Amino acid sequence: MSVLANSPFLPGKRFYIPEHIHAQMLELTRACSVEVSAVGLVSLEPEGVVVRELYVPHQLVGDAHAQVDGAMLSEAQAHWFNNGKIVVGDTKTFVRFNWHSHVDFQAEFSIPDKQQSASMGGDGTAFDPPWWISMVMNRDGEYSVCLELFQPIRTTLDITDETMFGHHAHPSTLLDLLERVKKGRREHGNKK
Helix, strand or coil, rough: CCCEEEEEEEECCCCCHHHHHHEEEEHHHHHHHCCCCEEEEEEEEEEEEEEEECCCCCEEEEEEEEECCCCHHHHHCCCCCCCCCCCCCCCCCEEEEEEEEECCCCCCCCHHHHHHHHCCCCCCCCCCCCEEEEEEEECCCEEEEEEEEEECCCCEEEEEHHHHEECCCCHHHHHHHHHHHHHHHHHHHCCC
């Protein structure tokens, strides 16, 4: 049995972040001088997993940490439940995404980030379906994305190359978006 058999990432599937949500993450990253974290509501679509909405819960953050814990997940889930975004019995919409900023650091998962991602889902029975997606981004727009599978065995996969910005995006769309971001920064005096 393939490790991916119980995940949404079968061959040809992707992780999609619509442009407006990508813009929110980048804006938060650039606006905050410390790390910040958000939880994402995702839906399973024929082409893969799509982030539908971000929620920035109450949180304690610092220069080098942004923790996501059970209370934050409960707050986000209650928010979406109360707003009709999560419905009891829905098998396509889940709270399964966490994003956080690394401000001016590299967009790579630190050891605490990896430990936090691995702790999601507890013993592997807390989530059905048993997976979690984490993303880290810096002010330059660089990012890394990983998929944590809890069953049949706990496995962490780098899915950065499977991540696309814009619904139904393809690589040239991503390159165009990144070029627009670079151009916008040059126009506003930032020469990076």
